[in-house]
Amino acid sequence: MSELELHDQVDVAPGDEEEVRIGPRLLGYLAGLGLAILLTATSFFVAGTDLVWQPSIPVAIVVLAIAQMGVHLVFFLHITTGPDNTNNVMALAFGVLIVVLVIGGSLWIMANLNHNMMPMDQIMQMQR
Amino acid sequence: MTAATLAHGRDPHHVHGIEDAENRGPAPKRIVTGYGFWIFILSDMVMFSCFFAAFAVLSGKTAGGPHGSELFNLRNVAIETGCLLMSSFVCGMASIAADMRNKFWFQIAMAVTCVLGLAFLWIEFREFADLVARGAGPSRSAFLSSFFTLVGCHGLHVSAGILWLLTMMAQVFAKGFRADIQRRFLCFALFWHALDIIWVAVFSIVYLLGSGT
Numbered sequence: 001m002s003e004l005e006l007h008d009q010v011d012v013a014p015g016d017e018e019e020v021r022i023g024p025r026l027l028g029y030l031a032g033l034g035l036a037i038l039l040t041a042t043s044f045f046v047a048g049t050d051l052v053w054q055p056s057i058p059v060a061i062v063v064l065a066i067a068q069m070g071v072h073l074v075f076f077l078h079i080t081t082g083p084d085n086t087n088n089v090m091a092l093a094f095g096v097l098i099v100v101l102v103i104g105g106s107l108w109i110m111a112n113l114n115h116n117m118m119p120m121d122q123i124m125q126m127q128r
Numbered sequence: 129m130t131a132a133t134l135a136h137g138r139d140p141h142h143v144h145g146i147e148d149a150e151n152r153g154p155a156p157k158r159i160v161t162g163y164g165f166w167i168f169i170l171s172d173m174v175m176f177s178c179f180f181a182a183f184a185v186l187s188g189k190t191a192g193g194p195h196g197s198e199l200f201n202l203r204n205v206a207i208e209t210g211c212l213l214m215s216s217f218v219c220g221m222a223s224i225a226a227d228m229r230n231k232f233w234f235q236i237a238m239a240v241t242c243v244l245g246l247a248f249l250w251i252e253f254r255e256f257a258d259l260v261a262r263g264a265g266p267s268r269s270a271f272l273s274s275f276f277t278l279v280g281c282h283g284l285h286v287s288a289g290i291l292w293l294l295t296m297m298a299q300v301f302a303k304g305f306r307a308d309i310q311r312r313f314l315c316f317a318l319f320w321h322a323l324d325i326i327w328v329a330v331f332s333i334v335y336l337l338g339s340g341t
Contacts, residue, residue, distance in 0.1 A: 011155060013162030015223075015318045022224060029220040036213055040328075044206055047336040058337055065332035069325050076216055076321040088166055095170035099177040106181035 012084040015077055032075025039068040158311055165315040169322045172285075176326055179281055180333065183274040187338060191269040196338030199264055201255070205335045208251050209327065212286075215244035216324040223317050229305045238297045241320070245290050252283050275334065282330055285323055292316050 012018060019025050043064040046057055073079045079088050118126075154160070187196070222237035256276070259265065266276035296316050299309050 011159050013159045013314060014166035015162055015314050015321075016158070020227070022228065025224055026221075029217055029224075032220075033213070033217045040209055040213065040331075043332060043336060044202065047340060048202065057340060061332050061336050061340075065328050068328045072216070072321060072325045072328065076220055076324070077318065087163060091163075091167055091170055095173055098174045102174065102177045103181045103184065107184055110185045 011087060012078075012082070014079060014088045017078045018082060018084065028075055032071055035071045035075070036068055039064050039071065043068075157307075158314065161311045162314050162318070165318055169318055172322070173326065176278075176281070176329075179274070179278040180329065183278045183334065186270040186274040189270040191271075193269040193272065194262075194264050196271070196275075196334075197340070199259060199262075200335050200339045202335065202339060204251055204255060205331055208248050209331050211244045211248040211251070212324050212327050215241045215248070216321050218244065219317055219320045223313070226300075226305060226310060226313050231300065231304070234300060235297060238293060242290060242293050242297075245286055245293070249283060249286055249290070252279070256280070275338075279330060279334060282323070282326055285326070289316075289320055289323055292319065 017025060017028070019028070043061050046052065046060050046064070052060070073092070079085060079092055081089065155163075218237050218240045222234055222241060225234040225237055256279075259272075264272055266273050293316065296309075296313055299312070303309055
């Protein structure tokens with residue numbers, strides 16, 4: 001896509017970059033790749049190590065995963081906070097809201113049920 | 129460059145006036161298509177979040193069967209992750225080549241993306257076959273049912289992505305970089321990068337957290 005075509009647009013399609021020169025675009029992808037490798041390697045390392053406090057490992061893995069998703073969104077999908085990207089970010093925010101509600105809600109409800117329900121063998125005894 | 133372009137370039141936070149909005153008409157097709165596909169990808173992620181929720185709830189319900197820590201081979205998972213990450217990067221190279229309208233590098237990058245995706249699928253298929261052969265198939269326990277559904281669904285998405293990838297290579301070969309082909313490729317690139325984002329969640333939550341406990 002030529003420079004004029006891209007800059008004539010007011011919005012940017014998701015996945016499109018505002019940058020059109022090859023060098024900076026290549027650098028962007030390389031930066032994303034580097035960060036993604038770093039974060040992936042860290043989470044694989046953290047998962048198998050004894051060097052850190054054990055209860056912190058699940059939290060660390062989740063945080064690293066969220067960070068890596070952010071890296072992918074910015075460097076590969078080019079969903080940024082730029083003024084031309086508002087619609088894409090709003091759609092993403094809504095998607096994230098639903099995802100958080102579905103996963104968080106399921107875990108919360110099921111944990112509550114598990115907590116409030118009698119163990120199975122006791123239920124069996126009551127039914128006798 | 130037009131005057132409007134220059135004005136826009138000088139002030140990125142420039143808000144267009146009402147008269148400007150009236151004259152502008154509908155957004156270019158590339159933006160409409162890309163935005164629509166972005167909505168589809170987000171709805172796909174919502175679907176995956178349901179599978180993730182099911183897996184998270186059922187991950188401890190092994191019915192006396194094997195736990196994740198006895199089943200998962202993290203070395204294979206690391207190789208799979210590397211394949212998918214590199215294929216996502218190379219797909220970005222194909223995007224640049226498509227924008228430069230360079231058929232040669234486009235086809236090379238797409239071919240490399242395809243090979244890396246196939247390597248990912250092959251490792252995943254072997255892992256599934258190995259699990260089934262060891263008596264840990266999807267019918268063994270609720271944990272394994274949810275595992276196969278979630279990871280298998282991602283694998284099906286990658287398979288569909290590879291079919292789409294081959295179609296894009298053929299279309300660019302036969303029709304060149306027409307505007308409609310470019311739009312299709314924009315959607316394909318979005319899809320492929322989104323699959324990598326979902327894989328990040330899969331390897332973190334299913335494999336790394338699953339083999340820890």
